[in-house]
Amino acid sequence: MLRANQDYLKLPGSYLFSTVARKQREFQAAHPEKSVIRLSIGDVTQPIAPAIIDALHRAVDEMGSAEGFHGYAPDLGYEFLRNTIAEQDYKARGCEVSADEVFVSDGAKGDCGNIQEIFEKDCRVAVCDPVYPVYVDTNVMAGRTGTYDEATGTWSDVIYMPCLEENDFAPRLPKEKPDLIYLCFPNNPTGATITKAQLQKWVDYANENGAVIIYDAAYESYISEADVPHSIYECAGARTCAIEIRSFSKNAGFTGLRLGFTVVPKELTVDGVALHGLWARRHGTKYNGAPYIVQRAGEAVYSPDGKEQLKKQVAYYMRNAEYIRTNLAEAGYTVSGGVNAPYIWLRTPDNMTSWDFFDRMLEQAGVVGTPGSGFGPSGEHYFRLTAFGTFENTQEAIKRIKEM
Numbered sequence: 001m002l003r004a005n006q007d008y009l010k011l012p013g014s015y016l017f018s019t020v021a022r023k024q025r026e027f028q029a030a031h032p033e034k035s036v037i038r039l040s041i042g043d044v045t046q047p048i049a050p051a052i053i054d055a056l057h058r059a060v061d062e063m064g065s066a067e068g069f070h071g072y073a074p075d076l077g078y079e080f081l082r083n084t085i086a087e088q089d090y091k092a093r094g095c096e097v098s099a100d101e102v103f104v105s106d107g108a109k110g111d112c113g114n115i116q117e118i119f120e121k122d123c124r125v126a127v128c129d130p131v132y133p134v135y136v137d138t139n140v141m142a143g144r145t146g147t148y149d150e151a152t153g154t155w156s157d158v159i160y161m162p163c164l165e166e167n168d169f170a171p172r173l174p175k176e177k178p179d180l181i182y183l184c185f186p187n188n189p190t191g192a193t194i195t196k197a198q199l200q201k202w203v204d205y206a207n208e209n210g211a212v213i214i215y216d217a218a219y220e221s222y223i224s225e226a227d228v229p230h231s232i233y234e235c236a237g238a239r240t241c242a243i244e245i246r247s248f249s250k251n252a253g254f255t256g257l258r259l260g261f262t263v264v265p266k267e268l269t270v271d272g273v274a275l276h277g278l279w280a281r282r283h284g285t286k287y288n289g290a291p292y293i294v295q296r297a298g299e300a301v302y303s304p305d306g307k308e309q310l311k312k313q314v315a316y317y318m319r320n321a322e323y324i325r326t327n328l329a330e331a332g333y334t335v336s337g338g339v340n341a342p343y344i345w346l347r348t349p350d351n352m353t354s355w356d357f358f359d360r361m362l363e364q365a366g367v368v369g370t371p372g373s374g375f376g377p378s379g380e381h382y383f384r385l386t387a388f389g390t391f392e393n394t395q396e397a398i399k400r401i402k403e404m
């Protein structure tokens, strides 16, 4: 008898953000007179920068002429974009990454979720706790995570690396030996980062133990401190143990346009097999390329005007982050993040559970945040606020939280 994929059926409950949205809807229906401010989701709010809009217009016009028309894009991305990425994201920072190691995609979420396909089903996965849920859920779908324990909110075959206040929200090297290690810095949800020296330890550990690091650098453009690495390839030896994933969503507002990329170095082998070839095969078979007009828009992100405009956009969000962080700290909250990332991670007052604090914020302040426990057991008693709102809404939300 045909059955649905049993691994999918193992996924617990509803997705974190759907629950948050449902609670907001219910509250709004019960209190139509109250305005609700969402500091919960990771979507940007500023419009696309003019240099990128110009590039989009030009590319759209090209598509309307016989000479300028572009059909299927090359599977791995147009060379103009891959060259620009290799030059500006990597060579300019002293990292050795060539254009043919860059795989352009329609965003980091798909890449984060799909990358596990090129590894054996029995490989052991390690994740930070709290974690961006995609890393875990896609391994659940692949049947790699064992059984779920409702009481602890953990999977039997996943190695969790707690990121707590006492270790500055940085993971420690795990006692059990993982094969695949997911790291995300600057981090979603904690907003924490690690230094280059700390990241070097992970690279050394992975090389010594034959593990592969999946390094998600979606928030790279928010880094403001000098000793925080922008790429894992700044670390010696990363080319033999690390895959890096990047997004245009948060540095350039492409959450609706969709563009990202993954770097797989040619030296990276597992059991004698080059992962570059496997990812190329996977990409070529299951993906038909990001749209030409969007890749041209991506190229404009690196133009002098584009860079200037996007620097201001990131600064706009980081002003919100600073505002949230300093005001909540002044009001007596224990806060972290918000310096190299658009996320503020705060400890719930009076040891409230994350969901109780969510309800209180919604009912008393009309502000929606994200309960830390939704990101993993070590997120319990924490709460995530994002800096992606408008400055006015951010100010108003913080005023209301302070009055609670």
Ligand SMILES: Cc1ncc(COP(=O)(O)O)c(C=O)c1O
Binding pocket: 042, 106, 107, 108, 109, 110, 112, 132, 184, 188, 216, 218, 246, 247, 248, 249, 254, 255, 259, 260
């Ligand atoms: C850590 C992390 N990786 C990846 C993504 C997804 O990025 P994209 O919009 O490129 O799919 C997000 C989005 O919030 C994220 O927080």
